[in-house]
Amino acid sequence: MIVVPMFLSLVTVIVFLYLLKYFFNTRNYWFLAVLIIYTLSNFLFYKIFVIIDILDFIIITFSTFISFTLFLTLVFNDSPSIFLYQIMNKKDFKNIFMKKDFIGNRLNLMKKSKLINKKNITFKAKLTFKLSSFLSKILLKI
Amino acid sequence: MSTVIVNYSIKKVKNKLFINILCFIFYFYFNYQDIENFLIILILYLNYIYIILNIFTTRYSSIRIKIIECLINKEKMIDNNWLFDDRKKRLAKTLNSKFTLKLMSTIIIIFRKVLIR
Numbered sequence: 001m002i003v004v005p006m007f008l009s010l011v012t013v014i015v016f017l018y019l020l021k022y023f024f025n026t027r028n029y030w031f032l033a034v035l036i037i038y039t040l041s042n043f044l045f046y047k048i049f050v051i052i053d054i055l056d057f058i059i060i061t062f063s064t065f066i067s068f069t070l071f072l073t074l075v076f077n078d079s080p081s082i083f084l085y086q087i088m089n090k091k092d093f094k095n096i097f098m099k100k101d102f103i104g105n106r107l108n109l110m111k112k113s114k115l116i117n118k119k120n121i122t123f124k125a126k127l128t129f130k131l132s133s134f135l136s137k138i139l140l141k142i
Numbered sequence: 143m144s145t146v147i148v149n150y151s152i153k154k155v156k157n158k159l160f161i162n163i164l165c166f167i168f169y170f171y172f173n174y175q176d177i178e179n180f181l182i183i184l185i186l187y188l189n190y191i192y193i194i195l196n197i198f199t200t201r202y203s204s205i206r207i208k209i210i211e212c213l214i215n216k217e218k219m220i221d222n223n224w225l226f227d228d229r230k231k232r233l234a235k236t237l238n239s240k241f242t243l244k245l246m247s248t249i250i251i252i253f254r255k256v257l258i259r
Contacts, residue, residue, distance in 0.1 A: 003181050014256065021259040030257075060182060063189040070196045074246075075253045080205070082250060084229045085243050098222050106205040115206065121213040129210045136201040138146065 002057050005045030006064055012041040013068075030076050031069065038065055077109070078102070 016037045020026055026033065042061050051057050074082070080102050087093045110116045115125040148161045166187055174180060200207060205225065212219050236243065
């Protein structure tokens with residue numbers, strides 16, 4: 001069964017990330033850690049469970065990996081909407097939101113991932129923007 | 143493929159969703175083999191929906207994409223005040239789907255407690 005090794009791999013990733021947080025700053029290296037652990041564990045479980053449909057297995061594990069990493073960006077990078085929802089009942093929720101400095105945080109992350117350099121836009125950023133627009137037009141027509 | 147066709151031929155978002163799900167149910171009805179196959183296609187479909195939703199949210203909610211858009215169009219750069227007002231407006235609009243927000247928020251809090259020190 002293809003689904004069992006895939007779920008076991010996801011559990012392995014969560015357990016390893018839980019343990020790694022005591023040794024590394026998982027906020028900085030979570031993607032690399034997830035990629036390595038998920039690939040290795042899938043390879044291991046693929047051997048253990050003797051899976052015949054390799055193509056099915058690759059498609060399902062790859063799509064699950066994309067969905068899982070998209071979800072983890074919410075966990076590690078913070079979503080402003082969800083953060084605002086969480087603090088909405090507090091008195092000075094605007095101040096708390098401002099202190100979080102989402103824009104500054106994203107600008108730093110963009111510099112790290114070379115999407116911008118000294119307020120100038122890079123080719124990578126232009127490509128990301130065009131790809132995002134293209135996909136939303138093709139798949140969602142908006 | 144059916145998603146692309148449906149999106150180009152139907153205007154209302156609710157109808158788009160309804161027909162997309164209907165296509166998926168029809169596909170299952172005619173291709174059902176066993177429970178394992180059903181589970182695999184269901185997971186693939188849910189992944190697909192989640193990725194599509196993320197493409198939509200990235201284009202229209204991502205701060206990074208908004209910053210890039212400001213730089214490309216040489217508009218005034220967004221700041222935390224703009225972000226606060228924008229998200230506050232959106233939350234006011236989506237109060238009907240409070241359950242979804244609460245669910246997402248709870249799941250994220252649990253994951254954050256487990257994965258971040």
